[in-house]
Amino acid sequence: MKVHNERTAPPGTVSLSSPDVGVVLVRLSGAWKKDLELPSADGVMDRVLERPDTRLVAFEHTGLDAWDSSLLTFLVHLRNRCVLAGVRVETEGLPHGVVRLLMLASESKRAKGLPGEAVEASVLTSIGERAFNFARYFSHVLEFTAEACTAFLRLFEGKARYRRTDLGLLIYECGAQALPIVSLISVLVGLILAFVGVVQLKMFGAQIYIANLVGIAMTREMGAMMTAIIMMGRTGAAFATQLGTMEANEEIDALKTLGISPMEFLVMPRMLALILMMPLLCVYADVVGILGGAFVGVGMFDLPANLYYEQTLAALKLKHFAIGVVKSVFFAVLIATSGCFHGMQTDRSASAVGYAATRAVVVGIVLIVVTDGIFAVITSFLGI
Amino acid sequence: MERSQEEPLRTEAHITVRDLTLAYEGYTVLKDLTFTIDRGDIFIIMGGNGCGKSTLLKIMTGLKPPVKGQVFYDDISFWDAGPSERNGILRRVGILYQRNALWSSMTLAENVALPLEEYTGLDRRQIAEIVSLKLALVGLAGFETYYPSGISGGMQKRAALARAMALDPEILFFDEPSAGLDPVNARLLDDLILELSDSLKTTVVVITHDLASIFAIGKTSIFLDSETKTLLAAGNPGRLLEDSPDPKVRAFLTRGHLDET
Structure with a gap:
């Protein structure tokens, strides 16, 4: 990661231009570091969508200095918004490392069998659950006591x-x-x-x-x-x-x-x-x-x-x-x-x-x- | 894996270890150790059991002071620096511990978020975005709400890597990354290390004695020996296998089959 001129570089900025009809070129410049004040993806996206007939978003990074996760999260967010709006994203103009990491992040499969949204349990359900849990706890206690008694019997038998x-x-x-x-x-x-x-x-x-x-x-x-x-x-x-x-x-x-x-x-x-x-x-x-x-x-x-x-x-x-x-x-x-x-x-x-x-x-x-x-x-x- | 054309590898020292002597419970395990780790390198520290690899890692990461000698990060001597300067160095370092060391009472998202909450001024939404990104990078997208005890060993390892990367470290230390992983998962982790090192230009230091990993990812390596208590060899692991004059090094790199080399 580039670190040398992070202190001197100005915070990251975005400028938009339209080299072609329907194409928005997003020009990234400055340093994209977590601690700096950076443009928000939503703000940029609103500006992109203001332009009529946007079909494609492309990038350019000649002025880009150091970058870290903040640039990646910005781009992921931007990409998700583009997908929702039906706009194509061309990542070729981004730094090589950024493209690789974006690919890595999107390759990852979603977890299977994810727990859904937490459902608010009704009072009866939670009372029932507690009762069952207590019954289970109590049966474990009984089991433990019985095993302990057997162990003591074996002790008296000398075994x-x-x-x-x-x-x-x-x-x-x-x-x-x-x-x-x-x-x-x-x-x-x-x-x-x-x-x-x-x-x-x-x-x-x-x-x-x-x-x-x-x-x-x-x-x-x-x-x-x-x-x-x-x-x-x-x-x-x-x-x-x-x-x-x-x-x-x-x-x-x-x-x-x-x-x-x-x-x-x-x-x-x-x-x-x-x-x-x-x-x-x-x-x-x-x-x-x-x-x-x-x-x-x-x-x-x-x-x-x-x-x-x-x-x-x-x-x-x-x-x-x-x-x-x-x-x-x-x-x-x-x-x-x-x-x-x-x-x-x-x-x-x-x-x-x-x-x-x-x-x-x-x-x-x-x-x-x-x-x-x-x-x-x-x-x-x-x-x- | 080839480096990108646009950012050529700078060969400048990132970590320098000079005349380091280290002891474990009062016994000297290694003495007068000197080596340099270049920026952007994947550096392997190898050696048999008990040769002081883990103790060396503890000294390099500030968990244990050396008996003698110095560790430089860029030009700053770690053990001569004041506490705040040391903390500054450690914030640029990420560590993947041998047993993952995920905090068991926190979800994966909370594990990754903690360093960000402590050391950055980001708001909760920004932290959540970075956390999701890091988990996605290690292939754990959607596992944010899982607890470490609820996922497999390989996934725990990757979650621990996501946490180590939380603050975008310049240096990543890996202590026995393939320990407890099956060959396929170990290979996947190696690929991930290569990919991350290549795209983020992170300096990677790996402590391992897993030969497959050593040859798969290692660009530079050093071999530590417990008998002579010194550094026996240094260089690219593949080249060491071919022409190291030291029989111990070749025996290690060939699992003891010296004649097959």
Whole structure:
């Protein structure tokens, strides 16, 4: 492409003349560059059609300097208008390269089976589509759950194929590596509960019951719940991204063709690691949260430390811990399922992986809160 | 393919690489590399796996700094230039990546339009016209609303070429253009490269080890070697095949059948 004198050359212009009856000669001159102010094809065409009996449009380019796509789009547009008006176009007077490119562009066949104009779907259609999509999604979830159960059965039979080192690494990632963030959040939750409670209880002179409040709230609800939400955002999203990327890279197909079930090889170890680690993290979070509450009660509101300790022990029963721990196992299954399921359902593109992670976290957190609600109803119904 | 009569080929240096030493993850892969790419040339950079071809491309296109040496575009040293001058150079360069690197969340039209939206002051209608033209040039007219995931590998390659050409670059880099293409599609892409280079007078730099492509399109070539870490040969690939004194070069150009030459 010519580039040398583009800065000095004036912007492209068009002049028309009629060397013969019915023939319009389009004389191109100046530089035809995208950044310059150029004549519009419609304007030129209107001027061409003003002349009576135009049958042929020809070109001349002796004054033409540098050119780029802007000249090509101008000519394509002009040519299309000419075809519509029934005027013949003679491209011989154009630069050689331009003629070649115009030919190349017009040779290209239109895409077959193009989607037509987007049709505005009616409300009923879109409701129906959504319902069908949800049904399909739900059947995929069921299928996934069934396959996961089979994988676990094979694990108990000792037939499941997975790598022990992977499981070890996953346990480390889901357990030990999560301790710092779980500690931070639990201690803060303990502090917040204590602060909120102490202000109210002080009005009755019953500050000591802050120990009951923090202890029971942490063990029954907040320990399991906060750990689950942390783990969903941290580990569940990681599962979705890992499996999604593997799907996108065809790594999962490679496993399948080797006859290795991705369920056993990838999903089951992740579920197992979370199911083993979540109860431990939950108990840990309970203890750290209670310590956070004690820090507020003893350190800031001057309750005697031994009294606070006794009060906590008296308030806590094994059932409180047990409810939290049982819930944490359910949450572990939900986190692993949501993460792995959305990861495995990914399309093969980079944006799809991000979408999978987002969906995994949103669905996971909703399920965690809903499950917690169900537990609250059941435990109150059973009176525990 | 013959050059047009009206614009004779100017043999002036477009890109000059001088005393370039490049390293990959701390290991020197090529040292003291010097060569010149002429304006309007179709220049092939060839060599076996791991000889530093892709690293060289990264240095030439500003993705990775060299250990030592310089890359000149016209008379400007790329790595000594300031950021705005570098961006100015890069806007005159189009790159077709080995794995196409089409943005998967955008349609083909949006992929081609993005550089135009970012770097020109054109309005939407003008951009749409240029986008349609570029897609038509690579044989993808009418595929504007398709997503990269919805078309075949060969079409993705051509769409990526349309994007590389969006800003009418003076230089086009191709990284393994025939990778993942069947022989017919690879040949079609070669023809397209020839046609575009011929009509637009673009300088084309192709990194490849596909012999069919090398002989079909290459006007000048260099051969890089990972053992000696140097440039072993330079010249027209056909001529190198006939009379390169270096057995490695001839072995490469004959797929190892030395005796058949």
